[in-house]
Amino acid sequence: MIIDSHAHILPPALPQPTAGADPDTWPCIGSAEADGSRLLTAGALRYTARDVFFSxxxxxxxxxxxxxxxxxxSPMPPLLNYTIPAKASRDIHRAVNEFLASLVSLAPARFHGLGAVPLQDPDLAANELAELKELGLRGVEIGTNIAGASLGDARFHGFYAEAERLGLALYVHALSPALGDRLPASATGTYGFNTESSLAAASLVSTGTAEKFPDLRIGFSHGAGGFPLMLPRARFFWGGTWNEEPPVREDRAALSPLDLARRFFYDALVFDARALRYLIDLFGPQQIMLGSDFPAMDRETPADRTLRTLGLTAEDHEAVTWASCHRFLGLAPQPGPGSPQRAR
Structure with a gap:
């Protein structure tokens, strides 16, 4: 069985701007062309979405x-938009969540949903989680920063506690890289987004947030950017040794940064067999999920083509293609040996 853990949707329409909202930053979706595609506008963004985004x-x-x-x-990331007023954002996110739930209800064996909540107001976002779960969604997609605020900030702890209590997963997607003039705009989609993902994962580890919520299932898109390569250095400063040798520092915390990072899930969309091998070696196949960013990006053909080149055991291959994703979503493993048969 193959599950794509990283696939985006756009609803065919969104609520109109509310009173007092800035129409220039409000995400809108309208008709684009005669072929049925839709046009997403949000600030300077203009994105034409073909029908596979919403059909x-x-x-x-x-x-x-x-x-x-x-x-x-999960929603296309511009729909998260933490810069507009929280209650207005809630209205947008509710519309997105209801659309997601409608897709899941049409084909529950084929679709799982991750919704959105207005994290610019963490208490309001936490209050939305129970309703989101009632809709049948498995978790929430969140940005790598919340209008510039670090995910490790204590203001979000109440939200994390509620998601943990409800058993909802959090999927972290790169959003709004804040790199000033250090990179040209053309580099945002490559270096900028990966840097954002690295900072988000590092903030959750270094602030103690990951340790505070041990049962919270957190996943990162694109292998969390450069974060995996930072971890050996972080573990060295924690324990004073290389290659995960026994630590020599007596003042270290009980858990190393690498221990905490191994609680996270990572999608395998890293574009190179060597990078994917490193993720699997560092975190274990049980923490890696196949992902594609479809339909914003085309999938490999077949979808596990690069994974097949690694020579994994059948069990480890199945971990990446479906079992890790089931654990991330809080789903029971499929019964029986070998690859489960597709549900119809």
């Missing part, structure tokens, strides 16, 4: 072409 029938057609058994659907 369950078209998504399943595309899944069938490459043997994808299920997708974990």
């Amino acid at each position: 369950a029938e078209r998504r399943i057609e595309e899944m069938e072409k490459l043997g994808i058994d299920a997708e974990v659907l």
